[in-house]
Amino acid sequence: MIAKKSYSIPFIIWIIAGTLVPLASIAYYGFTSRDGGFTFANVLAMFRSDHLQALGLSLLLAVISTVICLIIAFPMAMVLRESKYGKQGFLIFVIILPMWMNFLLRTMAWQVLLERQGVINALISAVGLPRQEMMNTPGAIVLGMVYDFLPFMILPIYNTVSKIDEHLIEAAYDLGAGKAKVYSKIIFPLSVPGIVSGITMVFIPALTTFVISNMLGGGKINLIGNIIEQEFTINSNWYLGSGLSLVMMVFIIASMLILQRFDKTGGANLI
Amino acid sequence: MKKRAGKIYVLIVMLFLYLPILTLIVLSFNEVKSMSVWGGFSLKWYDELFHSRLMMGAIVNTFSIAILAALIATVVGTLAVLGMAAMKPRTQSALLGFNNIPMLNADIVTGIALMLFFLMVGVPRGYMTILFSHATFCIPYVILSVRPRVNRNTDRLYEAALDLGASERYAFRRIVLPELWPGITSGFLLSFTMSVDDFIITYFTRGAGINTISTLIYSEVKIGIRPSLFALSTIVFVVALAVLLVINVRKDKEDRADNALQAL
Known part of the structure; x- marks a missing residue:
């Protein structure tokens, strides 16, 4: 045996101090009132109308941007699969590159494009059309989410799609299947693990973001992430912030469980 | 067509x-x-950028934190993988389950959890709390990249080396380390990039007066894009x-x- 169990001790301490105790402290604050007693009020505060509205909008925008990413990414993954090998390497490179750029800068780029005095409006008014209000709308936020998270959808789907055996597809055609059937019976079912991990990697950051909504929503549109962030940074009400975080975690865990049921192979590879 | x-x-x-x-x-x-x-x-905006003391400080912070966090995560993670190899499968999978939490959890929750932890323990937030938090979310990536490299073969080669008279240290350096090395380097690089890229966890675990590139961008964009x-x-x-x-x-x-x- 190379190793002694004791080698894991720093790691175990780190898990306890860095993950378990901090999560427990969210639970502690979430069920504690300002005067120190036990309460459900912080968790139930999610049902306040402004909080519910923010949660609903977050879910809606996250679903919309996940679906858009999926619609763009799947054909992209198929094209990548079918293009020649060398070129494939180049195309993958081109998709990974934006992921290496700080996502705040990438989000800022859309601010520059969509602003009233921004690039797109300058082009619009140059053609003689009236300037559009594009910033601070839910649409701008969705655009930002799609832009930031699209590579995280393309890569896992490409990963599974590229491993589908060409012979399977040829066999299906030989046996008389049409294109639609090949997709619905072969390609789509076999790419489920990639789709599932792609959805996880887009949906959860989109659901919990406060940065994109802050930068492209101009602070006028509150998602649940914004509400929680403000409880911690502006209102300093950690009790309420923790309570709302707990409810949000329930949504995260629920969405993961639902997604895992679709992925029968278990543990899809992330990248 | x-x-x-x-x-x-x-x-x-x-x-x-x-x-x-x-x-x-x-x-x-x-x-x-x-x-x-x-x-x-x-080129005047580049000039302004390079003369901004705030930005230069943030760049130094970002990269020093990334290197240190990646180093800590690599050492702790690699040792953990070696230690786990000696454990029962059930203990291993339990540990791996905990290991997955920071990767699967939303960053905002991880950030808030760490922030509350620092507040409860009474540690003032600053450079060290950012470093601790970054190591926390980097360790899982190191474990995931090193673990596949440990297998029965490594164990056998190691024992063979010992039987042939190698010291434990020598056998570790010549047999085990080269076997794990690709996993260790990719774990380190992954950690480094995750750390440089992070905004949300840094945002909650930093104190006033310390910035990384990401947090500085955020505060500047809020004031007005320059x-x-x-x-x-x-x-x-x-x-x-x-x-x-x-x-x-x-x-x-x-x-x-x-x-x-x-x-x-």
């Missing part, structure tokens, strides 16, 4: 991904502080491009060397 449709599709997606970045790059050379009017070529941020975008993009190119070329060379070896 079908091929052409595919090419056009790729082109549209590429334009979507790169036009915003290209816009920032063009505007970074703009003489006037406008997002839509071209006032002539100028063209020096465009200059920063251009530099970040060019550096990312260069690093990825180097990695790709090296991988190409290795692949070719592998192929050549197999041909022999």
